[in-house]
Amino acid sequence: MNRKYRIGAGICAVLLSISIRAFVPSVLAQGWEPAIRDFEEQDKAHPPKPGCIVFAGSSSFRFWDTLDSDMKPLDVMNRGFGGSEFSDLDQYANRIVVAYHPRAVVVYEGDNDLAEGSSKTPEMVAADFRKFVQIVHGALPDTWIYILAIKPSKLRWNQWPQMKAANKMMQDYAATQERVQYIDIATLMFDANGNLPRDLFKSDGLHPTTKLYAMWTSIIKPILLQRFGPAKMALQALHEAPIFGS
Numbered sequence: 090m091n092r093k094y095r096i097g098a099g100i101c102a103v104l105l106s107i108s109i110r111a112f113v114p115s116v117l118a119q120g121w122e123p124a125i126r127d128f129e130e131q132d133k134a135h136p137p138k139p140g141c142i143v144f145a146g147s148s149s150f151r152f153w154d155t156l157d158s159d160m161k162p163l164d165v166m167n168r169g170f171g172g173s174e175f176s177d178l179d180q181y182a183n184r185i186v187v188a189y190h191p192r193a194v195v196v197y198e199g200d201n202d203l204a205e206g207s208s209k210t211p212e213m214v215a216a217d218f219r220k221f222v223q224i225v226h227g228a229l230p231d232t233w234i235y236i237l238a239i240k241p242s243k244l245r246w247n248q249w250p251q252m253k254a255a256n257k258m259m260q261d262y263a264a265t266q267e268r269v270q271y272i273d274i275a276t277l278m279f280d281a282n283g284n285l286p287r288d289l290f291k292s293d294g295l296h297p298t299t300k301l302y303a304m305w306t307s308i309i310k311p312i313l314l315q316r317f318g319p320a321k322m323a324l325q326a327l328h329e330a331p332i333f334g335s
Contacts, residue, residue, distance in 0.1 A: 124170045125181050137189050141166050146197030147173045159306040174202045175217035182224045193233035203251045211251050215258035233268045238275040243294030274305050
């Protein structure tokens with residue numbers, strides 16, 4: 090192989106590498122586009138009620154089939170798209186969160202970001218969370234944002250230290266922001282011996298069972314009801330009603 094050929098081959102390899110790196114993110118982003126468009130088609134057929142509470146995130150929300158009934162009487166929308174990372178939610182936040190003008194958004198992301206083999210760090214997850222807050226509050230400053238802790242799991246137990254680090258960073262940031270609250274759904278998942286009960290997870294060791302969803306409901310729902318329950322909303326409406334003179 091002559092020197093000119095080796096140089097030419099090397100240049101081609103570099104260009105191919107660059108093109109692949111540029112192409113892969115766009116392919117991955119396009120991969121979520123059908124799911125997002127499906128949400129938008131659902132909205133056309135069944136327009137969401139103003140002031141709903143949006144649950145946005147990855148498959149732990151996507152598979153929460155009983156979310157509507159679990160959260161009653163709160164009006165909620167499930168906008169989980171399985172396998173998503175925080176950066177994906179940031180990309181589509183305007184279309185599946187801001188577009189609804191919700192009273193609140195409950196977020197579950199970070200699990201896939203820190204899965205085995207991922208190059209992401211806890212700092213990157215926390216940065217994506219900060220970006221999400223900026224996107225939502227930039228458009229809807231009065232909307233509450235609830236960030237759920239990344240859950241421990243059997244499948245991703247080795248990644249739990251990184252997940253705990255990301256949780257701490259998100260919790261610390263939430264404490265500095267108005268209308269942002271961190272909800273710890275992870276601590277109660279451990280039993281008295283510090284173990285994760287097997288019946289909290291499906292056979293894959295990752296996704297929640299009905300038992301775990303019930304546990305999460307017991308933590309999340311009272312927090313939402315305290316601020317957005319029927320009694321609270323009725324009192325708020327009374328205060329906002331115009332007063333007519335006699």
